[in-house]
Amino acid sequence: xxxxxxxxxxxxxxxxxxxxxxxxxxxxxxxxxxxxxxxxxxxxxxxxxxxxxxxxxxxxxxxxxxxxxxxxxxxxxxxxxxxxxxxxxxxxxxxxxxxxxxxxxxxxxxxxxxxxxxxxxxxxxxxxxxxxxxxxxxxxxxxxxxxxxxxxxxxxxxxxxxxxxxxxxxxxxxxxxxxxxxxxxxxxxxxxxxxxxxxxxxxxxxxxxxxxxxxxxxxxxxxxxxxxxxxxxxxxxxxxxxxxxxxxxxxxxxxxxxxxxxxxxxxxxxxxxxxxxxxxxxxxxxxxxxxxxxxxxxxxxxxxxxxxxxxxxx
Amino acid sequence: xxxxxxxxxxxxxxxxxxxxxxxxxxxxxxxxxxxxxxxxxxxxxxxxxxxxxxxxxxxxxxxxxxxxxxxxxxxxxxxxxxxxxxxxxxxxxxxxxxxxxxxxxxxxxxxxxxxxxxxxxxxxxxxxxxxxxxxxxxxxxxxxxxxxxxxxxxxxxxxxxxxxxxxxxxxxxxxxxxxxxxxxxxxxxxxxxxxxxxxxxxxxxxxxxxxxxxxxxxxxxxxxxxxxxxxxxxxxxxxxxxxxxxxxxxxxxxxxxxxxxxxxxxxxxxxxxxxxxxxxxxxxxxxxxxxxxxxxxxxxxxxxxxxxxxxxxx
Numbered sequence: 001x002x003x004x005x006x007x008x009x010x011x012x013x014x015x016x017x018x019x020x021x022x023x024x025x026x027x028x029x030x031x032x033x034x035x036x037x038x039x040x041x042x043x044x045x046x047x048x049x050x051x052x053x054x055x056x057x058x059x060x061x062x063x064x065x066x067x068x069x070x071x072x073x074x075x076x077x078x079x080x081x082x083x084x085x086x087x088x089x090x091x092x093x094x095x096x097x098x099x100x101x102x103x104x105x106x107x108x109x110x111x112x113x114x115x116x117x118x119x120x121x122x123x124x125x126x127x128x129x130x131x132x133x134x135x136x137x138x139x140x141x142x143x144x145x146x147x148x149x150x151x152x153x154x155x156x157x158x159x160x161x162x163x164x165x166x167x168x169x170x171x172x173x174x175x176x177x178x179x180x181x182x183x184x185x186x187x188x189x190x191x192x193x194x195x196x197x198x199x200x201x202x203x204x205x206x207x208x209x210x211x212x213x214x215x216x217x218x219x220x221x222x223x224x225x226x227x228x229x230x231x232x233x234x235x236x237x238x239x240x241x242x243x244x245x246x247x248x249x250x251x252x253x254x255x256x257x258x259x260x261x262x263x264x265x266x267x268x269x270x271x272x273x274x275x276x277x278x279x280x281x282x283x284x285x286x287x288x289x290x291x292x293x294x295x296x297x298x299x300x301x302x303x304x305x306x307x308x309x310x311x312x313x314x
Numbered sequence: 315x316x317x318x319x320x321x322x323x324x325x326x327x328x329x330x331x332x333x334x335x336x337x338x339x340x341x342x343x344x345x346x347x348x349x350x351x352x353x354x355x356x357x358x359x360x361x362x363x364x365x366x367x368x369x370x371x372x373x374x375x376x377x378x379x380x381x382x383x384x385x386x387x388x389x390x391x392x393x394x395x396x397x398x399x400x401x402x403x404x405x406x407x408x409x410x411x412x413x414x415x416x417x418x419x420x421x422x423x424x425x426x427x428x429x430x431x432x433x434x435x436x437x438x439x440x441x442x443x444x445x446x447x448x449x450x451x452x453x454x455x456x457x458x459x460x461x462x463x464x465x466x467x468x469x470x471x472x473x474x475x476x477x478x479x480x481x482x483x484x485x486x487x488x489x490x491x492x493x494x495x496x497x498x499x500x501x502x503x504x505x506x507x508x509x510x511x512x513x514x515x516x517x518x519x520x521x522x523x524x525x526x527x528x529x530x531x532x533x534x535x536x537x538x539x540x541x542x543x544x545x546x547x548x549x550x551x552x553x554x555x556x557x558x559x560x561x562x563x564x565x566x567x568x569x570x571x572x573x574x575x576x577x578x579x580x581x582x583x584x585x586x587x588x589x590x591x592x593x594x595x596x597x598x599x600x601x602x603x604x605x606x607x608x609x610x611x612x613x614x615x616x617x618x619x620x621x622x623x624x625x626x627x628x
Contacts, residue, residue: 022337023336025359028426028427029426044584045583049584105581112346266586266621267419269359270358270363270586270587270618270620271586272584304584306584307580307584
């Protein structure tokens, strides 16, 4: 039930030409702020504006005939758009359960790919109950946003492209929500760069991963309080197991740090990054991270850019 | 004194590995708004945040020993940053004359590359006079932002990458300021896609190219009134000659259209584009352009992204 690097490599071949090979951007100004060389893997420039399209494409490509009855998921946004587009590309229906407070831009994205949306209350329980009802009605197959090895393997292809392009890195960092991107990043990095140090970035207002790793067992978020709307979910056993074995540490960042990082990314890389995606730069600029020795080069996985335009930092 | 495609091809080899190979982005939502397939060549993701680095790198690489006394230019911003970085990479000094009202982000960019800045009044006459005094003092060589065949050849490498990556396009469009990017785009496109239709985008508040082409001779801007701060300069004989022979027409856009286009690029492509760079999308969305027949695919050269953060459209 775990994920190994061969799964990532197979996913990369399977989704080649379907997912975008996203650029790696650099900025001397940001290097100078961080005190190191930074390499930004820009998944905000991925189709649907987020890495989620990698995992969804891989998982949906691997389904058999059952895909004909459609695909169902619940998501506040980027995974929803990813499933909607991947289902459309396979020529099957997508049924998406979204919390009624999901960002407008993400709702519109899902709609634009022709998926059927069912809104529910913004709780995990309501999402799961509503998705179950949709599947009962349609016979659709559920594709979980992160508790699925095929999804995790797909997410690992972002770090694969980054490392193939840039070569050795002393460290790599990705954001942690449910842990799918972080887990895929761990699997790839550990295989290709056994010596590299692996970090996670997590908002203080949804820090279940930091608390779970410290305790040695899963401690889900009870409530969340952060602008990082893509990182509100808690780890599952699959992702917790992978993170526990591979992460050196988790850097916790404040929403204020995240807004500063969003502005820096806009100014110096000319990219729009959603709060969740900016956590990695925020983390690298903390005193905690800057104090780490022997890290000259860092790969940062920018997870997505689907920001409601009215939320752009001023 | 003109530019041919062999110059562009030689420039591409010369600056390979120095300039970034920028991504070509697409969006189904923007395709649907335009009624055609759009391919955005994202020079906002170029080093220094603009295509200008291509031309400056080519021209400075082609200088002989005289480069040792430094490089001088005058520019409101992107060309200034480009010369500053290209000079630094060649290991020589850069002396940049900038109008005192240049965007803060562009002034900081020039400073960050170690160039010496001399401010002047925001008129062409003051810029030229100040640059002459700087060259008198230093012995530096002047690299003009567009009235230089080596600069034009460098700018043509953006369209070269676009066409090499995407293949045939029915049309291509670039912004017009002094005409360097547009001229390079014409030379490349005419050579590689002889049947393609070539358009320019120009703001109504600095429309010397449209007026000059209509009159058949150069009519420089007397005053300008537009947020497109990269497009305020007027054509020169070199660029006018190339545009006259190759452009089907110039699409004139309002500042309001430009702001709408900036927002669309932020929302759908997750990129920050400066007003000048957004003119091409604004043009493609006009009724005038939408009414054109037999254009299924369009390449759009997004010139740059160096936007003062406080100028982000809300």
